[in-house]
Amino acid sequence: MRSIKSRFLAGLASTAIVLAGAVAAQAETWKYAFEEAMTDVQGVYAQKFKEEVEANSDHEIQLFPFGTLGESADIMEQAQAGILQFVDQSPGFTGALIPEAQVFFVPYLLPAKSEDLGDFFRNSKAINEMFPELYAEQGLELLKMFPEGEVVMNTKDPVEKPEDLNEVKFRVMTNPLLVESYKAFGATPTPLPWGEVYGGLQTNIIQGQENPLFWVESTKMYEVTGAITLTGHNNFTTAVMANKEFYDGLSDEDKKVIQDATEAAFEHILEYQKGLSEESLAKIKEAKPEMTISDLTEEQRAPFKEAAAKVEAKFIEMTGDSGKKILDQMKEDLKAATQ
Template sequence: MSLNKLLKATLSAAALFAVAGTAAHAEEWKFAHEESPGDVQDLYAQEFKRLVEEKTDGDVNVTIYTYGQLGTENDITELTAAGAVQFSNASPGHLGTFVPEIQVFGVPYLLSQDNEVNKKVLSSSPTIYEGLSKDFESKGLKLYTMYPEGEMVWTTKKPVEEPADFDGVKFRVMTSPILIETYKSFGSDPVALPWGEVYSGLQTSVI
């Protein structure tokens, strides 16, 4: 088994909504997420939009904003907390700057390779919805749900097959202290970058 297979991690995402500033009779809702059109978070948002508009007979219109339209990952979470955006989707790695405890979902081996197990844990764990929810509410956010996003993939110029292959490799990571320390423990040189700066980072050898 290659190291790439052994160390693969399961990604997760959290759906949030504003505690204040969202009225039940609102006709226009904004839903922002951190991925591109057609990606997992966008598919989730599109289904949310479909269901809301269907169940309200069109009285509520949901506008979806994909990555970069309203700023970075942190920007859309701040906009949600302020009530300027009603709903948002974000990865725990980014949410760690708001609620540090959520970073635990970035720890390798924490989640199962069985996606059905992950769905059950992330959607119904009392630890998440009775514990972490209170931490989010203190920041003006409500944790609506969490769900698996698939597996983490590394993109490198050279194969990563054993621990020594990590040495000195500049991996882009989310702005999460746990992720940064994890990659340092692998022997690599982690660089925290917003997703929108990844391509320029590759071109300029920042990563």
């Protein structure tokens, strides 16, 4: 009797081991790279995404902040090749792959304040229906786009009008439309990898760059510049993507885990950004009291807005009918979200 019972218990133990092995085999480690530090906006989003995925599945998310896997171009190549499962990258860099994504760099299209953009990013037909098809053509599953904060000009000398940018070598991302924007503003646009920007400002190879205030503060760009100008010309947008082959191969259950984590991280990052620009500006003033901070009036912004019309025309010229449809749809979506 004891022998039969022993064999029965041994059989149960073997079955449990097999089942445990099957569950363990399904659990995977997914790699996620982004363009900022862990404490910056993309890093905060990524950590919330990781927390949600790991709380609701057996999978683990391994995070790779800026610099650990190379520059922006490197992590995009790795995502497309399937080495990375997830990547967070601004349309500023994907503009070369997806020209229509440059729409996010048409000056004065997006409101500068992130609080005005939550409903737009949640409900925009352009973002949630039109862009996913374009990203899919590049082997990417577009999961979410979100705002990161008002873009400011960060320069050696104060800027109050386009003429102040004459002969200023202004660092831009490798984005054709951003080049056109700073040409229209009167500067000499100079594409440069992010890793070379601080040194470029320090040695006067360049005299300006643009980014949200939290990034100017966290990367200490204020140390090698003398002025920050709020022109209200843009809000920095970023996009979270998955390798499409990887994503399409997931179970419906895993896809839901990712979608739920994406939404939770989106709401979290909008809440996190409330007051972030003001807090960053206060830290910069404390660290460097002599920094010139200029918040341009509507009258001062008028010439920059006039120049923006040329950039919008250039965007349509670059992207044709496809770009115009997206631009028109975004204007409709923004009107609906901000009224």
